[in-house]
Amino acid sequence: MFTGIITDVGNVLDSKTDGKSLAIRFKKPISWNNLELGESVNTDGVCLTVASQNLTSYVCQLMPETLKKTNFGVEIPTKVNLERALRIGDRLGGHFVQGHTDDIGQVVRVDKAKSRDIYIQFLPKYLDLVVYKGSIVINGVALTITEVKGSVLGVSLVPYTLEHTTLGSLNVGSNVNLEFDLIGKYIAANLKGKDNAGS
Numbered sequence: 001m002f003t004g005i006i007t008d009v010g011n012v013l014d015s016k017t018d019g020k021s022l023a024i025r026f027k028k029p030i031s032w033n034n035l036e037l038g039e040s041v042n043t044d045g046v047c048l049t050v051a052s053q054n055l056t057s058y059v060c061q062l063m064p065e066t067l068k069k070t071n072f073g074v075e076i077p078t079k080v081n082l083e084r085a086l087r088i089g090d091r092l093g094g095h096f097v098q099g100h101t102d103d104i105g106q107v108v109r110v111d112k113a114k115s116r117d118i119y120i121q122f123l124p125k126y127l128d129l130v131v132y133k134g135s136i137v138i139n140g141v142a143l144t145i146t147e148v149k150g151s152v153l154g155v156s157l158v159p160y161t162l163e164h165t166t167l168g169s170l171n172v173g174s175n176v177n178l179e180f181d182l183i184g185k186y187i188a189a190n191l192k193g194k195d196n197a198g199s
Contacts, residue, residue: 004142
C-alpha cells in the first residue's frame with residue numbers, strides 16, 4: 001500500500017528483456033540504505049518488487065501483465081517517480097494507492113496559462129470511476145481531478161509537484177499510468193453486481 005506522495009525521482013540505468021519479461025535497473029536514492037530484497041516500490045505508479053540490488057542500484061522484474069497494462073510496455077522512461085511502501089504509523093498524506101495500474105492514459109492538452117493543468121484521455125469504460133474532485137493516481141502521484149469532460153480528465157499541478165516529480169515533463173502525446181480510486185472501484189463493482197475479475 002502506498003499514498004501517492006512521491007519521495008524521490010530515480011534514474012533508469014538500463015534494461016534487459018528476454019522476450020517476455022523485462023528487467024529494469026534503477027539508481028538507488030541515497031537515503032535508501034535499508035532497501036530489502038522483495039520490498040515493494042511504487043515506480044511511476046506501478047508496484048514493483050526488488051529482485052536484486054547492490055550499493056548503488058536495484059533491479060525489478062516486470063511480467064507480461066505489467067507490460068501490457070503500463071507504459072513500461074510502450075516506452076521505458078529515463079526518470080521515474082518513486083515511493084516506498086507505507087509503514088504502520090506513517091502519515092497518510094495522499095490517497096489509498098495500490099500500485100496496480102488500471103490502464104494507460106494519454107496527455108491531450110497541457111495548459112501553462114495560470115498553473116500547470118494537464119488533461120488526459122482515458123478509456124470510456126472507466127467513466128464511472130472518474131469523479132470531479134475525486135482521486136486519481138498519475139504515474140504514482142496522488143492527485144485530485146479538477147475537470148471531467150467526456151473521457152478526458154484534468155488535474156492541476158502545484159509548484160511543489162512540478163519540482164519533485166516527473167509530471168512537469170509531460171507533453172501532449174505522453175503516455176501515463178493511471179490508477180483509479182480504490183474505494184470507487186469497489187463501489188462500482190458492487191453496483192454492477194459482478195466481481196470484475198480480469199475485466
